[in-house]
Amino acid sequence: MASGALRRRRGAPFRVSVVLIATALVRLAASAAERTATSGPEPDWHVVSVAALLPPAACTASKAVASNWSALHVVHRHGPCSPLQARSAPPPHAELLNDDQARVDSIHRKVAAAASPALEQARGAKGVTLPAQRGISLGTGNYVVSVGLGTPARDVTVVFDTGSDLSWVQCTPCSDCYEQKDPLFDPARSSTYSAVPCAAPECQGLDSRSCSPDRKCRYEVVYGDQSQTDGALARDTLTLTPSDALPGFVFGCGERDTGLFGRADGLVGLGREKVSLSSQAASKYGAGFSYCLPSSPSAAGYLSLGGPAPANARFTAMETRHDTPSFYYVGLVGVKVAGRTVRVSPIVFAAAGTVIDSGTVITRLPPRAYAGLRSAFARSMGRYGYKRAPALSILDTCYDFTGHTTVRIPSVALVFAGGAAVGLDFSGVLYVAKVAQACLAFAPNGDGADVGILGNTQQKTLAVVYDVANNKIGFGANGCS
Secondary structure, eight states, rough: OHHHHHHHHHHHHHHHHHHHHHHHHHHHHHHHHHGGGGOOOTTTTTEEEEEGGGGGOOOOOOOOEEEEEEEHHHTTTTTTTTTTTTOOOEEEEEEEOOHHHHHHHHHHHHHHHHHHHHHHHHHHHTTTOOOOOOOOOOGGGGEEEEEEETTEEEEEEEEEEOOOOOOOOEBBSSSSSSSSOOOOGGGOOOOOOEEOOTTTTHHHTSSSSETTTTTEEEEEEOOOOOOEEEEEEEEEEEEEEEEEEEEEHHHHHHHEEEOOOTSEEEEEEEESSSTTTHHHHHHOOOOOEEEBSSSTSSSSSEEEOOOOTTTTTTTEEEEOOOSSTSSEEOOOEEHHHHHHOOOHHHHHHTTTEEEOSSOOEEEEEEEEHHHHHHHHHHHHHGGTOEEEEEEETTTTTTTOOOTTSEEEOOOEEETTTTTTTOOOOGGGGGEETTEEEEEEEEEEETTTSSSSEHHHHBBOOEEEEEEETTTTTEETSSSSO
């Protein structure tokens, strides 16, 4: 018994020593990572200063490059560069991400209903339904542009959305309008304003329309959360830059607008239907457009109609689905982490397809694809012993960088049909709520049959080219800062 007690007493210090040695090794590895971070990045890794993880409080100059004279500045609606900036703080990250999930749910519902109305009814009967209070609304639209409307031109700030077609602004007189930052647009003060007749092709092409007693066209758009805009379909001059305008632009002059639209003056639609801005401008600028979303809310990007693609753009086919003609589909077939392909069959991605969307914040992947990405990313991060942080809403793989001066983050690249591999900027890999909570900026769909969505976080700093004329979409690195 004495010898057993002696063995236990001798074993205790040994076990403590093992723990201490292991702890020391982890700290040594982390310290080595910090010391070597200044010597240059490893291939397929981002080396970033912790001080640069959060955006500056003030608006900074951008290196955005316009592809032609019709380029508009793009800014984050909640950032210091936004004309809509309020004195109050931006919404909490959890709220923004919850709203993002609501938009995703609405897209899933729209795609599923269009593909198989009977299937969607069955899913609804099982309780898989869109939350009644939210949907595809301007409350989740992150990026805005400012344009001139009417003659003389009146500046309006609108959300731009590749998932919508009809553009609209709130107009006076308005019987029921939400609160916006700017005064309402007044058609009576524009010498080029005119109402669109009911018999016009633009009216006949609307999904929901009616006629006034004087045979003028009335439009209505109802969003997934039952927010809506309705009013007069009209024409007026749209001024893109001081030297460039689009006469006879068809848009909605909203007179009853209710819901979660935020403080923007309205929306500009860039979908694939004939009434969208990009379609209406095609005869002047060519069939297509491009944009670059800045890496930070404190910087600016651009939105350009027509014009040449950047020389470094890598293209993949633009897929067409007749059941949801407004959306732009791409063939996402794989993901790479730190230069290594995540072992997921392309069939997993192809099962439901992928929509590229300017209004969704976080990219959604099929559950199996996301599980592979998360595992590979966490394994790579484990090399440096970063402390894990609590999940943030829909983001479940988060890290605490407190105490670090620099961090090393594995690169992530998206692989598209045809072989185009598009490396993401660091700002497209992590969603940084604070230094103590930086999360992998991807999330899984709830069902493998749900369409994947390439969100705007992953599009940051890329020149995203929608070459509608040639049915392809391209991505060029370093499109803006």
